[in-house]
Amino acid sequence: MRRTNTPGTMLVALAAALLLATALPARAEDPSTTIVSIVTGLAPDDLLNIRVTASATGRVQGRLPGGASVKNFGCNEVNGNPWCKVEEVDNPQVKGWAPARYLTPGNPATVDDMPTEDPSPAAGTTDAPAAPAPPPDLTARFGEVDQGAPKSAAAIGRTAMEDAYGLAFAASENPSTGEIPGETATVARLEPPQAPDDAGTGIPCARYVGQPMTLCKARIEHKGADKADVTVTWPDGGTRLISFYGGLPAGSDSPDEFRFTREGSLNMIRVGVSERFEITDQLALGN
Incomplete structure (x- = not known):
């Protein structure tokens, strides 16, 4: 059977296409939204840092001189400052984020896949952190305590006095040689050297x-x-x-x-x- 396209059918298809185009926003790296910008506004002999993330402290992916051409995929505002996702025209390996004020012209398109942190793992962080050491088992030293029957004030006082007598007796002994110590000498207390602020x-x-x-x-x-x-x-x-x-x-x-x-x-x-x-x-x- 031969299918006939009526004007009503064509209008419905056209409306569906327009709705689909409206519902799907263009990606920032779509060629239709990508422009070529020039690096400008640098100080003499200075270089523009291309960073992995849109942050002044992000890892530097590469550096470009004034006059270099970059593909500008779009710009987002981060903490009140516009940043653009760029790629060097002559070297696609240099790709990342740069402040919009150094790029002419700017790109009004926005970028969806915006990294919030450096994706590269830091050295020495691949292994899970070591679990903290468990606290010492005090029950092995002082014995089990019946949690259901709290000690009376008198029992607590006796325990404290016994501990005090034990500590005093231990301090009066010389466990290393058993010899009577000679004349008491004054020994200066050596403090560990203080490192300067942020040394190294x-x-x-x-x-x-x-x-x-x-x-x-x-x-x-x-x-x-x-x-x-x-x-x-x-x-x-x-x-x-x-x-x-x-x-x-x-x-x-x-x-x-x-x-x-x-x-x-x-x-x-x-x-x-x-x-x-x-x-x-x-x-x-x-x-």
Whole structure:
């Protein structure tokens, strides 16, 4: 039997197609919503960090210079700051998240599959944590206690006196040699050495023009609720002192120009034309 398409049938099919298109939102990585953006707005000789997650503290997947072209799949707002999911045009392996303010033009599309934490497992965390040691069995030392019949006040007092006498007798003996101790000597109490605040902490840093960010050791000395000195040690020798005052980077021990920008709780600091540092509020101030 031959099927005849009437105008009514065609209208019903068209309406169903329109409803289906409305009910299924376009994915951010659909070619119809993907655009090409250019990396702009960086400081001279600086690089844009492409991070695994949309966070200023996310793991860096790669770094791109100003003028690089990226596929922009869409942007989401995270803690009041817009982040875009991007992929380098010339190297698809460099794929992740970057602040929207460094991408021109922006993409009004949003991204659905947005990771909330770094998917890569941290080193040494594949095994389940060891269970805490069980508390010592006090019944083996003091004997079973009948929970149904609580001790009287007199019994509790006798037990306490017996324990006190036992401790005093044990302290009067010398269990090691049995010899009578000689003249009492005053011995100074040695306290364990106090480690400096955040000793051995690493921060991202770069010392020379065009040098990618590497890891520098940092020592933090807190001087109040919102004051701290951060001493950064360069891998090739030498240090740089960065001071925080009022909860913000305030200066360094270098005569060169000191400036910084903030991205959330991350302080991106530049000294002179080449030195760069990334220090979080948590590291510097313990906030």
